[in-house]
Amino acid sequence: DGGITQSPKYLFRKEGQNVTLSCEQNLNHDAMYWYRQDPGQGLRLIYYSQIVNDFQKGDIAEGYSVSREKKESFPLTVTSAQKNPTAFYLCASSISRFNQPQHFGDGTRLSIL
Amino acid sequence: GQNIDQPTEMTATEGAIVQINCTYQTSGFNGLFWYQQHAGEAPTFLSYNVLDGLEEKGRFSSFLSRSKGYSYLLLKELQMKDSASYLCAVSLNQAGTALIFGKGTTLSVSS
Numbered sequence: 001d002g003g004i005t006q007s008p009k010y011l012f013r014k015e016g017q018n019v020t021l022s023c024e025q026n027l028n029h030d031a032m033y034w035y036r037q038d039p040g041q042g043l044r045l046i047y048y049s050q051i052v053n054d055f056q057k058g059d060i061a062e063g064y065s066v067s068r069e070k071k072e073s074f075p076l077t078v079t080s081a082q083k084n085p086t087a088f089y090l091c092a093s094s095i096s097r098f099n100q101p102q103h104f105g106d107g108t109r110l111s112i113l
Numbered sequence: 114g115q116n117i118d119q120p121t122e123m124t125a126t127e128g129a130i131v132q133i134n135c136t137y138q139t140s141g142f143n144g145l146f147w148y149q150q151h152a153g154e155a156p157t158f159l160s161y162n163v164l165d166g167l168e169e170k171g172r173f174s175s176f177l178s179r180s181k182g183y184s185y186l187l188l189k190e191l192q193m194k195d196s197a198s199y200l201c202a203v204s205l206n207q208a209g210t211a212l213i214f215g216k217g218t219t220l221s222v223s224s
Binding site: 041044045048058088099101102104106109 | 117144200217
């Protein structure tokens with residue numbers, strides 16, 4: 001079955017620590033996205049990538065970094081510079097054409113220890 | 114800037130019809146999506162509208178008026194499992210560009 005796999009489902013970060021959230025898709029989609037969701041808030045875009053080896057900052061990129069070395073993979077690193085990382089992180093992918101729906105992974109819930 | 118407005122919460126009873134409104138002001142517009150999200154889960158795609166008018170998919174329908182910057186999601190014959198958040202999202206003009214999401218409307222269906 002094709003889909004998007006995010007891991008881990010739950011993650012805890014210590015002060016000053018960088019953590020990496022995994023996102024893998026086997027849908028053969030060109031475009032991939034990372035969103036952050038806080039309680040009572042909509043999805044806010046962190047980073048997106050329309051093609052391998054290229055990515056763009058979204059609205060809240062500060063304190064985060066990404067890479068896109070393979071079409072299937074778009075890992076997100078939450079750095080120590082992100083002072084309020086506790087949130088639900090969602091990865092999505094889509095065909096890179098107009099009005100194609102995004103398909104989401106099951107999310108990673110990140111908390112501070 | 115981009116602005117998408119939805120009511121925060123709505124309540125309804127089983128078997129009823131509910132309409133969730135969404136208004137948007139964005140720099141460019143290419144289409145509007147509706148997603149359903151159950152608590153703690155990933156959003157799932159429900160529908161999208163590119164042209165003005167009504168799109169029907171079973172119990173769910175979505176309407177768009179581009180001139181008014183307005184859309185609604187209509188849910189008929191409500192079931193308890195329809196209790197969820199409903200997210201309105203706008204696609205801008207560039208292919209592959211991420212969607213701009215509203216804050217979502219939490220719908221509670223009671224018996």
